[in-house]
Amino acid sequence: MADLSYHEQQKQKNTLRLRELLSQLPPFAYEFFRGIEPVTSPKTRIGYAYDLRIFFEYILEIHPTLKNKSINELCLKDLEEITPDHIEMFLEYVTYYKKPHPQNPHKIIEYQNDERGKARKLAAIRTFYTYFHKKRKINGNPSSLVEMPKIHEKNIIRLEIDEVAKLLDEIESGEKLTATQKRYHNYTKARDLALITVLLGTGIRVSECVGLDIKDIDFDVNGLKITRKGGNEMVIYFGEEVEKALQNYLAERNKKQPKPGHEDALFLSLQNQRISVRSVQNLVKKYASLVTTIKKISPHKLRSTYGTNLYQETGDIYLVADVLGHKDVNTTRKHYAQIDDQRRRSAARAVKLRKL
Structure with missing residues (x-):
């Protein structure tokens, strides 16, 4: 990597990180990320992957018919089992939640999301559903029926x-x-x-x-x-x-x-x-x-x-x-x-x- 420019090195790191995250998502997610590659930046795709991983982990915990499956066992038709209610419950859940540390299961990490964080997560879910709905691989798009959180504009913080x-x-x-x-x-x-x-x-x-x-x-x-x-x-x-x-x-x-x-x-x-x-x-x-x-x-x-x-x-x-x-x-x-x-x-x- 020594002969590569800084930006080429960053691109390689982002590519490897996205591959790692894709291994933690349902198999059909590969098609989605391949499809949006020409119109999104690497950081956007990595952000989507993080948000979708949290979403599917939550769905597998609470969904009555999907919770017996592992994330690798999910198929496209399972997306039709998820309702607007489930997505709204997820947005409420990410207000504050805890997860074990990835490298140290005995350590617990606390996470919080304000309306901007929730809006980003809903945007990732909407983009995901919209992609497969447009391709006519699923019937319906429940995420389109979920209201985007209202963003309260903040004053610009700057130096005088x-x-x-x-x-x-x-x-x-x-x-x-x-x-x-x-x-x-x-x-x-x-x-x-x-x-x-x-x-x-x-x-x-x-x-x-x-x-x-x-x-x-x-x-x-x-x-x-x-x-x-x-x-x-x-x-x-x-x-x-x-x-x-x-x-x-x-x-x-x-x-x-x-x-x-x-x-x-x-x-x-x-x-x-x-x-x-x-x-x-x-x-x-x-x-x-x-x-x-x-x-x-x-x-x-x-x-x-x-x-x-x-x-x-x-x-x-x-x-x-x-x-x-x-x-x-x-x-x-x-x-x-x-x-x-x-x-x-x-x-x-x-x-x-x-x-x-």
Whole structure:
């Protein structure tokens, strides 16, 4: 795998993970996943597989005529035994449930799902049933009769302009870090500053950020070549602050000796290998906690910060959708609708009928 690019390695890992999950699903599930392969991303298929596994495990526990079967014994006709009531019971069940740990049966793991988690699971079940119903391999689609959970829109959690400045200052100074954290800060300061500046200054996803190679930077045009979800390549442009942070980091990065297979990676861990998504999540959480204690800031919230700032500056929802890589502009419009609402409220306050 050393000769493969990061994205090719991820594709191989996802392929192997999906195969493992398919072995835990009814045999006819293979046809479904083969059928949706051209129109879905690997992560979407893996998400469907997880949700369908939980669904079938539940059905085999509670269904009066199916509970004597194993998951490998289920056939397509058994889908017709499942009613809308069973699916609604499943959605209620996943609100909170417990399962033994896969590697340690003596350890119990607790799971919870809000309306978004339930909606994702119902979407997986609907897609599954719809596929076989369209192929006329089953009669009826009970999942279409189950109401999608109502999603309560949440306010965008993001950093304000002064909080962004404080965050970058904290990364540079490291003054508020613990004694243990300060020991590593000198080794990681330039990297951390460049990484978080890139996230704040381009709005790219954390997965796109960790996948960056040195050759993906073009300082002639100040552009980053990234690989979007689904594998499409795109160039995202950055400003002077991102350029300066990257140049400073590269001066250190070029002196390091990466481990075999990680020579091209832009952002390296302390172990001199490509930094992981989890590590980036942890370092964002570490620095953000020094700036705000009431907001849970993640890499995705830095993306929201960029999107909000770009929309406030340009008012161009199509530009924001394009730069953030949203396939549907309605997704973007829905997400940033509250900014328009704030503008309308400020308009109401701006008009005075009587001067006091």
